[in-house]
Amino acid sequence: MYTPNLIPQDINQLSSYLSLELNNIADADFDWSKITSGTPTTVQGYGITNAARTDAIPTFSGGVGGVEGGQINLAKAASSGLSYDTVIDVFGPGIRIFEGGGSSRGVYLDLTACGNSASTNLLTPAWANITGKPTSPASGNWFSGGYPVINASNGVMEIGRYIDFHSTDTGTSDYTFRIDNYSDGNLTLSGNIYVGGTLTTGSVIYPMESSGQMSVTTSGTKGLEIRSDGGATSASYISFHRPGSYAVHFGLGTNNKLSVGGWSLGNVQYEIFHSGNLPTYFPKSASTNGYQELPTGIIIQWGQATSSGTAANNCAVTLPTSVSTALYSATAVIAGTSAAAYLVLVSASTTSTVTFSVSNGAGSYLSGVSIRWIAIGY
Numbered sequence: 001m002y003t004p005n006l007i008p009q010d011i012n013q014l015s016s017y018l019s020l021e022l023n024n025i026a027d028a029d030f031d032w033s034k035i036t037s038g039t040p041t042t043v044q045g046y047g048i049t050n051a052a053r054t055d056a057i058p059t060f061s062g063g064v065g066g067v068e069g070g071q072i073n074l075a076k077a078a079s080s081g082l083s084y085d086t087v088i089d090v091f092g093p094g095i096r097i098f099e100g101g102g103s104s105r106g107v108y109l110d111l112t113a114c115g116n117s118a119s120t121n122l123l124t125p126a127w128a129n130i131t132g133k134p135t136s137p138a139s140g141n142w143f144s145g146g147y148p149v150i151n152a153s154n155g156v157m158e159i160g161r162y163i164d165f166h167s168t169d170t171g172t173s174d175y176t177f178r179i180d181n182y183s184d185g186n187l188t189l190s191g192n193i194y195v196g197g198t199l200t201t202g203s204v205i206y207p208m209e210s211s212g213q214m215s216v217t218t219s220g221t222k223g224l225e226i227r228s229d230g231g232a233t234s235a236s237y238i239s240f241h242r243p244g245s246y247a248v249h250f251g252l253g254t255n256n257k258l259s260v261g262g263w264s265l266g267n268v269q270y271e272i273f274h275s276g277n278l279p280t281y282f283p284k285s286a287s288t289n290g291y292q293e294l295p296t297g298i299i300i301q302w303g304q305a306t307s308s309g310t311a312a313n314n315c316a317v318t319l320p321t322s323v324s325t326a327l328y329s330a331t332a333v334i335a336g337t338s339a340a341a342y343l344v345l346v347s348a349s350t351t352s353t354v355t356f357s358v359s360n361g362a363g364s365y366l367s368g369v370s371i372r373w374i375a376i377g378y
Contacts, residue, residue: 067092073100226251239263283321291320297378299323304335307358307369313347314365315356322352323377330354332373344371351377 008017069090076082084101091108098106114120127133148159161182164175178190205224214223228234237251247263257277261269273281273295283293289303299321307315319327327349334342343361346354354375359365 285320287320289320293321297324299377300374301377302372302374304370304372305332305356307356307365307367307371309367310365312357312359312365313355314367315344315358315369315371317354317356317373319352319354319375319377324351325378327351327354327375327377330356330373330375332356332371335370335372342366342369349375 008014071087071089074086074088076085082099084099086097087100087106088095088097090096093112094108094110096106096108098104109122120126148157150157161180163179165177166173167176175190180188180190182188226236226238228236233254235251235253237249237253239247239249241247241263248260248265249262250260251258253259253269253271258272258274259269260272261267271277271281281295283291285291291299291301293299301319301321303317303320305315305317330346330349332344332346334344341361343359345357345359347357348355354373356371356373357365358369358371
């Protein structure tokens with residue numbers, strides 16, 4: 001507290017006294033309650049420029065005027081990479097945060113596009129409130145007019161000519177699989193496609209590589225290929241199915257033979273007959289004394305023979321091929337144009353022979369008579 005000294009009686013000492021008292025007053029700690037008038041009413045009035053008020057919310061007016069409201073200027077950091085201080089202000093219906101000066105780079109938030117009660121999360125904005133959204137390509141500018149997005153009105157996604165896939169994140173090739181709409185009505189795939197469900201087409205499926213005749217032997221000119229997934233241990237086949245009625249597999253078996261079987265046919269595989277395998281399933285001997293074997297195992301045989309001797313059983317024939325079970329039927333006729341009467345009867349047969357008796361029909365057996373015979377066995 002300040003306590004004044006006594007005023008000196010000597011006028012010559014008055015100057016020194018006043019100087020001393022002024023210094024004491026300057027250094028004195030005055031009680032604020034003793035000041036009754038002239039006190040400032042604002043923080044700025046006290047000369048304080050860096051204090052925050054706690055008794056009210058401050059309002060920063062800045063450059064208020066027109067569409068511009070209050071603003072706050074924030075000094076830039078020494079190593080911020082900015083050329084000017086940062087400005088936060090009210091501009092029209094929104095708030096801007098930008099770099100002051102000539103560049104004015106920054107962001108803008110339109111408050112009228114936000115929800116009531118400050119409910120808009122800037123990290124998850126509503127799609128309807130986003131401007132500059134990608135749009136579908138448009139007619140006449142399909143390749144660069146936008147991005148492949150789904151049109152909400154019709155569910156259509158418009159894209160350009162190619163769709164490229166990459167099987168790994170680190171790959172450097174242009175693509176590992178490509179879908180190419182190379183011309184109107186044509187879509188090509190650069191590799192294999194595996195269908196786990198049903199593949200339905202309303203048109204014709206044909207291979208791009210098919211050319212020339214079917215008899216080509218090189219793999220580069222193949223037709224529509226049905227390939228087994230298990231290599232040499234699996235069959236390659238397609239399936240024909242009439243839902244609720246019948247179904248069957250058809251293809252190349254592990255025995256490398258075209259076959260049909262399975263599904264409604266059961267656990268069987270039947271080879272398809274064609275001109276290339278007929279000799280295997282229809283063995284034959286096309287000669288004077290020959291035979292034809294049918295797939296059922298039935299064997300038809302034929303030949304010529306001449307009787308020898310004048311007793312019964314005078315014409316013995318060895319079959320061109322033996323039958324496995326029995327000879328079911330045999331018959332013969334006289335060869336030539338003789339007008340004489342002859343009778344040819346089957347006397348006996350085995351799985352490898354048949355014996356005829358050649359006579360005149362009156363009990364006399366004749367020698368040197370030629371016959372043509374046919375026999376059926378299994």
